[in-house]
Amino acid sequence: MFFDSSLNKALQCKDEQAFEKVFLLMFEPLCGFAFSITGARQVSECVVQDVFLSLWEGCGSINEETNLRAWLYRAVRNRCIDRLRAVEIRDRYVAELGLQMQEELMQAFTDSEEANEKEALIEKVNREIMRLPETIRETYLLHRRDGLTYAEIAEVLGLPQKTVESRMSKALKLLRERVIGTGRLEKK
Template identity: 30%
Template sequence: MISIEARLARMALRGDQEAFAEIVGLYQEKLYHMAYRMLSNRQEAEDVVQDTFLRVYNNLDRYDETMKFSTWIYRIATNLCIDRLRKRKPSYSLDAESSDHEGLDGYSMIPSDDRTPESETLLSETQRIIHQAMDTLPAKYKSVMVLRYLQELSLQEIGDVLGMPVTTVKTRVHRGREFLRKKLERVL
């Protein structure tokens, strides 16, 4: 029994464009979301998503069906993101400032419904600080944290995606969490 993605990949390999469009449909939003959280830039996130699918398309014949398709596609996308983060390192903090938080919704953050104007400004302020803190995370922690908080992958799968043992993933999650805690200390 092979996965839906593997079957679609086979069909796409035989020249079925529709099948490949299905794969794109299944993953584009997840990948865009991940890339956006990594890069904090819409245009770059979209570029990464496009490059990822281009690579997937060109290397469909090399897809190993024993591996989960999601692991494979996330690996390609995270590598592209990490490459970009490394390349722009010098102007990094400047870039991070310009990240857009439009469409930001404080509602999504509060589990309870007792909102006051004060708590909303506080929340958006917190959120801004969180995004800023995330942007200052070094790339190796950032990839782990983003993949983990997106909750699409288990820790084991994150290890597979990034090519590292689960223990390393855990260590990085712990350090990343402490890093964020320190950054957020004054608003917590």
């Protein structure tokens, strides 16, 4: 069989040909497995690529007794579950943020005519958060939703802290321009 201890040894030695064989043999089946969990082809491919990157970077953790095929499937399953949890957390945060902004907006608007504007504005805020460029939205949500510091976000995303700071600045600027810049949030 293709998966045996000699393959594990080759991977431990960072044998590119062995890695390529595993990749070519397992990429599509793993993508299909990931798709059965996530329901999204692009997400599934990203997950599988991440797993193969982890395999390559962590080849030293693979020993002769490791069932490589099972390891790959388990790693893909765990990454898919992590992704689904992240999406669930993001969606919950967006809903919570909408409620928080709604409370803040209720204080800003006093009469019934403005109440209609308030509801439209809440919808707009939620829409604008989702319209932020993906990398900026991800950074914004990690900070605002998950409470991570800029240093922690930089570590999680593998970026310089200055990049995280820049993304947060852009997120706040875009939200301010798109929501508050309309002149509809003026307090009386």
